[in-house]
Amino acid sequence: MNKPAEYALRGKVSQPPQGATAKPENLDATASTITESNESEKNGSKAAPGENLNQGPLLKHRADSLGRALTTNQGVPVGDNQNSLRAGLRGPTLLEDFILREKITHFDHERIPERVVHARGSGAHGYFECTEDITSLTRAAPFAKVGKRTPVFVRFSTVAGERGSADTVRDVRGFAVKFYTEEGNWDLVGNNIPVFFIQDAMKFPDVVHAVKPEPHHQMPQASSAHDTFWDFISLMPESMHMIMWQMSDRAIPRSYRTMQGFGVHTFRLVNAAGQATLVKFHWTPVLGTHSLDWDEAVKIAGADPDFHRRDLWEAIEGGAFPEYLLQIQTFTEAEAETWSFDVLDATKIVPEELAPLRTVGRLVLNRNPDNFFAETEQVAFCTQHVVPGIDFTNDPLLQGRNFSYLDTQLLRLGGPNFHEIPINAPVAQVHNNQRDGFHRQTIHRGRVNYEPNSLAGGCPFQAGARGFASVAERLLAQQATSEPTKLRAKPEKFADHTTQARLFWASQTPIEREHIARAFRFELTRVQTQAVRERMVRMLRNVDEGLAARVAA
Incomplete structure (x- = not known):
């Protein structure tokens, strides 16, 4: 084959354009996936150590129209953006006006379904820096060595209110952190209160339905002060601990910069030897924890409903980067069994007297998003997104969240390929046989899309010991007794x-x-x-x- 001959022009052979058949000077343009351009065996490293590694992939998708002419989505130059195509000066608009039809059609489809909870949010980029060696506890990439920095994206949010509601309402606040590690994305999806209303995910739709505006008249907005919420709470004694927190000053934080965060559930840390330790995650603001007075919060909501969003944005723009300490509580299964409460119960905390806090890192937010919709709105957090060294427990609320958070992204973001949206894309390379579907971006090469195979040299192959492995846990100890092993019930300690x-x-x-x-x-x-x-x-x-x-x- 004479590939250069395909580019012959007036009898002369020209060089093919970069990215077609010739190796381009900038490998970012031809990486197999949007995440591969940052650091891989194919492309090498594109960022100095400690820099925010996820900015390389995001940069490829940023658009700057300064000095550029208008075009359609197909790149066709637009000569007139003021008038639709008509049959005469006073005649009807013509169906052939593809510029008008494309513009209106895109406008009609601009919005996506808002989150069923946590719809009102604000986001920021930053990094997590490990400050203490805990490799004896976990092999997770963010904790690989002291001083290591991992890029993050953080989204703060209210829970009950819709996308246009006020920031300073009395509500739980979401505190979700996406770590972009070289072994995949880890989402620590928490709240500013360390416990929750319910013990089992079976009741999650009910508590959300109860706190949302009442369905017959869609009121009140972003408020728990109505009959359906308190009817539910008054019939659910397990919510008592959480409702005390929600009626406290913690439910009206002064700023996202002065708000604590909690992982809520008990997780597991797993070290290189496969040994597991139970853990609770805490975020502690360096500026201290501060709240609003209720009267103050009401006035601010009326005067500036974007108060928290504006405060976060302006602080980062002004160089006053918000900073939080990551603190952990660690304990063994044997220790937990001696306590009067169950660590799998999300309505309970682990008192610090039983498991002291230990500072292991810091989170710094140092850059605002370039585009709210593309980043803050389209970011997808899932509790099931963990990396080697982090594992789940059998907390029945966490187990349900692991299903629900993925399921809701499929609806909200249009299908199973939401991981290819730039803000969700891992910096780790993605290699598997999950193919096609709506909005697929990756162009897979070759004919093999299954495993095992011989036609592609057995690739991609299992990672073996390097891969994620669930903790080998002994289940159903009651099998040795006459108790049933498949049942709908709760442990006795859940009853307090x-x-x-x-x-x-x-x-x-x-x-x-x-x-x-x-x-x-x-x-x-x-x-x-x-x-x-x-x-x-x-x-x-x-x-x-x-x-x-x-x-x-």
């Missing part, structure tokens, strides 16, 4: 719903207790059903008689 709620109340200062009592009064005075109010006060008596009396007054 008040002890930690009482401990939380006891830990509050007098002014914090007053704020909690006022919050309960404000919320319950907006509940129209007397039986719900009375039921809620009876629940509060199980926590503190004085609190119940103040709320009922």
Whole structure:
């Protein structure tokens, strides 16, 4: 074959354009996937150590129209962007006007379904730096050595409100971190409160339905102060600990920069020898933890509903980079078995007296997104996204989240290829036989799309010991007894719903207790059903008689 002859022009043979058959000067343009251009055996390294490695792949997808002429989505120059094509000056618009049709059609399809929860959010780029050697506990890439930096994208959010709701409402806040590691993406999808309303994912649709605007009139927006929420809570004693937190000042943070974050669930750290240690993750803001007063929060919501979003953006633009410490609590299965609560119960914390906090790293947010939709809106966090060295526990809420978070991305982002959206793409190379589907970007070479195979040399092959491996856990110890092994039930320790709620109340200062009592009064005075109010006060008596009396007054 005479490939150069294909580019003959007027009898002369010209060189093929870069990227067609010739090796381009910039390998980024011809990487097999959008993630491969950063660091691979094929392309080498494109970033100095410690730099934000995910910026290389993202850079390929940024567009700057400065000094450029308008075009259609097919690259056709647009000569007139003011008038549609008509049959005469006062005649009808013509169907053949492809420029108009493309522009209107794209506009009609600009929006995607908002998140069913955590719809209102703000994001930022940054890095995680390991500050303590914990390789004895985990082989996870972000903790490989002290001083190592891993690029991250963080999204803060409210939970109940819709995309256009205010920032300073009383609500749980999401604190989700995506680590772009050389062994894949790790998503630590947490909240600013260390516990949750429910113990089992079976109740997740119910609690969300209850807190959302009531379906007959779609009110109130971004508020838990209504009948359906408190009806649900008053019938779910397991929510008592969480509702104490939500009525506290923690539910109205002053800034995302002064807000704690928690992994909520118990996870596992796994070292190179396969040994597992149970772990709880905490994010602690270097600026300290600060909240708004309720009256202050209400006024801000009216004057500047973008208060938290604006504060985060302007701080980063001004060089006041938000910083958080990553702290962990670690403990063994044997230790956990001796405690009065179950570490698989997401409505419980592990008191620091039992497992002290240990600082292992820091998170720095140093760059705002270039485009809100492309990055903050399209980023997809999934609790199931873990890397070698991190593993799950049998927390029944976490198990359900592992399914739900992936499932919702399939609807929201249009199919199974959402991992190819630049903000979601790993910096690690992606090699598997998952093919095709809506919005596929990768162009796979060759005829083999199965494993095992011989026609492609057995590639891609299993990573073996280098790959992710679940902890070898002994399950169903009750098989040695007469108890059933397949059942719908909860462990006995899950039944204590008040002890930690009482401990939380006891830990509050007098002014914090007053704020909690006022919050309960404000919320319950907006509940129209007397039986719900009375039921809620009876629940509060199980926590503190004085609190119940103040709320009922």
